[in-house]
Amino acid sequence: MKRIITAVGAVVALLALVAAPGHASPGAVPAAGASLPTAVHAADARASVEDAFTVQDARTEADGVRHLRYQRTYRGLRVAGGEIVVHGRADGGYAGTSVGLIAPLSLSTEAMTTAAQAARAARAAFTGAIAEVGRPENFVDATSGRGVLAWETVVGGYRPDGQTPSRLHVVTDATTGSVIRSFDEISVVASAAAEPIAAAAGSTIAVAGTGQSSTRGPSPSTPPSPALLTA
Incomplete structure (x- = not known):
């Protein structure tokens, strides 16, 4: 079953799914000896309170760097071009977020x-x-x-x-x-x-x-x- 995360307040808890045992996203490779960051600021994701995010796929590079892609919905509607990719360092630190939106949807x-x-x-x-x-x-x-x-x-x-x-x-x-x-x-x-x-x-x-x-x-x-x- 797909897990959906809703943007609330100043923080979007996007990476908790892969950090928590037993809740790896599709294609995710469990971190070895390191945990990924559990939250991404709403400003980084260009997120509004009407947004929700679903894990779409994940990729781990040979050097341990991880990329997790999320599909965005707005008030329940699919958002084409609203995907975000959260980047995690090999040591488990947060490396940034790639996003296609210029500003939060309104x-x-x-x-x-x-x-x-x-x-x-x-x-x-x-x-x-x-x-x-x-x-x-x-x-x-x-x-x-x-x-x-x-x-x-x-x-x-x-x-x-x-x-x-x-x-x-x-x-x-x-x-x-x-x-x-x-x-x-x-x-x-x-x-x-x-x-x-x-x-x-x-x-x-x-x-x-x-x-x-x-x-x-x-x-x-x-x-x-x-x-x-x-x-």
């Missing part, structure tokens, strides 16, 4: 547009033959560093050639109804699969057509998420 969760409107906007954004339109999900889009209430709708079908499958994720503003961004799930998977298999661990590989790069394998000198800001 927004209304009352949508001014409906799920039906979001679905129509997603249909209009799709180019090709539509086979299905998924149920729009209300969430907080914080990929820009600031939170915006939004809808995410997945449209499945085929591209204009009639043969290439597509699963387009369309994110629309829940206040104005305008399209914020979109990406094709199948294109992302295909690009990742096309990366050279023999790439060395820790090497950076450009993902064709995305303007982004990805890192294959762990690299002790590289934070788990380069897009996050370190507090």
